Amino acid sequence: MDRIDHEILRHLTRDGRLTFRELGEAVHLSANAVAERFRRLQESGTIRHIRAVLDPQAMGRSLEAQIEIKLSAQTSALEFENALRHMPQVMEAALMTGSFDYAIRVACENSHELMQVTEALRKHPGVSDTYTRLVLREIELSGMV
Amino acid sequence: MDRIDHEILRHLTRDGRLTFRELGEAVHLSANAVAERFRRLQESGTIRHIRAVLDPQAMGRSLEAQIEIKLSAQTSALEFENALRHMPQVMEAALMTGSFDYAIRVACENSHELMQVTEALRKHPGVSDTYTRLVLREIELSGMV
DNA sequence: TTTGAAATTGGGGTTCC
DNA sequence: GGAACCCCAATTTCAAA
Numbered sequence: 001m002d003r004i005d006h007e008i009l010r011h012l013t014r015d016g017r018l019t020f021r022e023l024g025e026a027v028h029l030s031a032n033a034v035a036e037r038f039r040r041l042q043e044s045g046t047i048r049h050i051r052a053v054l055d056p057q058a059m060g061r062s063l064e065a066q067i068e069i070k071l072s073a074q075t076s077a078l079e080f081e082n083a084l085r086h087m088p089q090v091m092e093a094a095l096m097t098g099s100f101d102y103a104i105r106v107a108c109e110n111s112h113e114l115m116q117v118t119e120a121l122r123k124h125p126g127v128s129d130t131y132t133r134l135v136l137r138e139i140e141l142s143g144m145v
Numbered sequence: 146m147d148r149i150d151h152e153i154l155r156h157l158t159r160d161g162r163l164t165f166r167e168l169g170e171a172v173h174l175s176a177n178a179v180a181e182r183f184r185r186l187q188e189s190g191t192i193r194h195i196r197a198v199l200d201p202q203a204m205g206r207s208l209e210a211q212i213e214i215k216l217s218a219q220t221s222a223l224e225f226e227n228a229l230r231h232m233p234q235v236m237e238a239a240l241m242t243g244s245f246d247y248a249i250r251v252a253c254e255n256s257h258e259l260m261q262v263t264e265a266l267r268k269h270p271g272v273s274d275t276y277t278r279l280v281l282r283e284i285e286l287s288g289m290v
Numbered sequence: 291t292t293t294g295a296a297a298t299t300g301g302g303g304t305t306c307c
Numbered sequence: 308g309g310a311a312c313c314c315c316a317a318t319t320t321c322a323a324a
Contacts, residue, residue, distance in 0.1 A: 001203075009204075012197035016161045019297095019321065035322070046203035050195065052157035058146075058191035059154075059289055066241065066248065081284050093284040096211065103211065103278075107289060133248075139226050139238040144204055144252060164296060178313055180297075185311095 001046070004029065005037055009046070010145040016050035061089070061107035063114055064135035067121065068100035075126030077101075083124055089117050100131065146191070149174065150182055154191070155290040161195035206234070206252035208259055209280035212266065213245035220271030222246075228269055234262050245276065 007027045011018055020031040020038065027034065041047045056064060071080060077095070084090050084104065092105040108114040114132070121127055152172050156163055165176040165183065172179065186192045201209060216225060222240070229235050229249065237250040253259040259277070266272055 009197065009199060013199065014194075014196060016195040016197045021321065031321075032323085044203065045200050048198045048200050049159075050161040050197045051159065052154065052161045052195045053193045054154060054158065054289055055190050055193050056289065058189065061289065064239075066239075084284065085286055088287075088289065090286055091288060093286060094209075094211075094280045095282040095284070096278045096280055098278040102284075133241045133243040136240040136242060139229065139240070139247075141230055141235055141238060142233075143236055144199055144201065144206065144233070166296060175314060176296075177298085177315085181312080 215274040
């Protein structure tokens with residue numbers, strides 16, 4: 001992970017479809033050399049994945065929220081996380097410190113669907129409490145690199 | 146936005162570097178037709194961007210946290226958001242409902258850097274309160290489509 | 291450097307306002 | 308007529324050995 005790898009990552013976090021030739025021009029290296037670095041960065045897991053990020057509104061999901069979830073003790077975290085994976089509204093999820101256990105981000109069509117999501121969560125065996133807040137606006141950032 | 150667009154998006158949210166030919170095979174269309182749909186999806190903003198997602202740990206950031214931030218009234222949100230943009234540890238930020246105003250996600254090298262980040266935030270004119278929780282583990286999900 | 295694969299461009303066709 | 312689709316073929320560009 002030298003300066004050049006860093007530079008390659010910086011470009012790919014802005015446009016993940018850049019060709020090796022374009023990347024090569026940016027870092028003054030041959031397309032071949034860049035492809036090799038790219039492969040290594042992927043295999044080492046430094047690049048987790050390259051994905052399209054969609055506009056939730058364009059997908060008909062105009063309401064985003066963060067839901068905090070508390071599990072009762074003795075509850076299977078694995079089972080709960082699998083349930084999350086089957087809810088298409090769930091965009092992100094993380095296990096956190098604090099009085100709740102999970103914080104998840106959901107994108108819903110409308111308030112009715114959000115209510116259905118929270119109800120589905122609260123019905124899940126093991127969920128003892130939830131706390132929902134709406135996302136009013138997302139702030140665009142440059143990110144890690 | 147028909148079924149085919151939907152299918153294309155589904156594939157691209159899993160692998161954003163799929164070639165048009167591969168996508169074409171998946172949806173039984175020519176590479177050309179797929180490229181055209183791709184262009185339209187980008188121009189309409191449905192595809193916000195395609196970017197590499199990096200492993201924070203590989204980037205030397207092994208400590209993630211969510212920080213809630215309350216601004217005092219009469220504070221310029223714009224100015225505060227610009228300050229966020231200049232902090233490389235800040236990965237995500239959103240304006241939220243609830244007793245805090247912003248929820249941000251940060252990725253730090255260690256607890257010392259996290260402390261520096263929270264101190265920098267608390268020194269910002271207008272920030273009246275913060276509340277920090279650590280991310281213990283992120284859960285992998287499939288996402289919107 | 292070379293070779294097969296992929297993207298791009300231009301031409302042409304269809305369908306539906 | 309024009310817009311939104313699609314395909315094919317030729318050319319240029321790219322990826323990988």
